[in-house]
Amino acid sequence: MRFGLFGAAQAQRGGGPDVDSAAGFKDYIEYVIEAEALGYDSAFIVEHHFTGFGQVSATLNLLTWIGARTSTLRLGTAVIVLPWHNPVLLAEQAATVDLLSGGRLDFGVGKGYRHNEFAGFRVPMEEAAPRFEEAIDIITRAWTSNERFSFHGRFWRFDDIIVEPPTVQAPHPPFWQGAGHEDSIRRVAARGHNLLLDQFAPIDETIRRFGTYKTAMLANGFGFDPMQVGVARAFFVADTPEEKAAAIDRRLAAQRRLHAISQRPDGNNTASIMAFSDTREASEESALYGTPDEICRKIERLRDAGVRYLLLNGGGTARENLRRFAREVMPHFRSEPPVRARGAAA
Template structure:
């Protein structure tokens, strides 16, 4: 198996500027160490208006990280396309891809949180058409060496060419966050890679990978296990007391995510909302217990896991020392 990180950093609005920035700098140092420990990638989220400072400018933070690392793949999971102008986004994406010598993985999605739709004064039923239009223009802008024009429902462009070009041609690998059958099939038909969430069970994950593979091959694309990444909240505990505390922390984290997600503006089937009444599938336990849980994922067809959640550096070291050698390919 291959392992990366998934999550982000926080920088809340505090009177002390250094205290606000601490989460960003801690994130950078954690990922610098993760590279030395053998992690393959880091994927960061995009969120807005949380009141506790979740990362809102992932490409900016990843550009800083690119200068501090040499091998770590730099991913977005996800850029919420309905919030963005596609040409301005393409310029930022291409700049990061150039500066990182082609280490960007471009994860995209539609968004789901009610506070974000409400904050941007965007009707949730516009999420789908905005996503489709922004994605089409973004891909064209990254791939085109000649000026082009566009007339759409939300954007109009005249004779634009994105500068600079990306390092990876025609564009960085695109990863699509999807969970419904329709979204997974659409991802496969486009030949994009698939990001699966941290809440679905191994059985659900296996069904989704099988669907993705069928649709991918039916569209004439080649399936490889590393084209699917699965997020999972992982914490390697040293004893029963630490496990109990980790489970409590995870319950609090899930509660906070649900409180941010519930509301009239939310897309109800999306992300954690679709699993509100189920086991959230966090992998918390001793190294042996974690290895057993990962064996179930591997049996479902998972080859690439993004570790999320309680990602302290001590936890990442324990995982790299006690778990990764048993599972890594």
């Protein structure tokens, strides 16, 4: 099995001279650098806006810095929300990260699900899906065209352009799409893209989604490699039931805070990631919290269903948690050398 990271840095807010807003980002960078040394394979970093919590908003900027400080770590976005971005400018920026990192970019994209972000950008949520699909078409063409081209779509028009620089990975960095609903998963497979599954869904639901993607990939003639599915999970190595319960309480409080800003005013946000994001039962069942033995048993359920790639959210920069997982859990699932995702650089 492969193990990567999922999550983000967090910048403090405040007006006093004793507040170092960059501290959270600096700590996270050191956390990721140590993760590479401990044997983690990747770091997938989120994109969010207008939270008030200091979450990462300029994902590719942060990954550029991390890429300069690491040598083998895959650099993932999880996810860049395409409806908010000029796709040509984004293609140029992402290609630059791939070039400078020696072909280590994993380009994770999504439609977005938080109402407050769409409202802040004044982009209707109802346009998310068509904007997303059009942007993928443009970026794919930008990365694979060696000649100038024009594009006239519903949302974007470009004339006589060629995107520079070229990507290192051929034909382009692997696309990873976040999806959870069956129809959305099938659309990911229809393009042959890799799949990112969220950290909130219970294990049985995650296994069902994994199976939907596998079936759809085979039906579309792409073949299937389990390394094409990254399953996000929260993780915390605890010594006592009290430590585990406290960690679940902290996670649930954070989830409910984010759920509140994500919900539509009419309460009708149907995004799959919202389905389990504020329930304690799902938090207890999905999260890899507990002793090493408890965590191993949950991972074994996923592994036995075919899952081979976990992206771990440790809630920030808890270095001892990172070390304990690498020391006490990962060796049980590393009997074979890591296998790179299809389309990723060797």
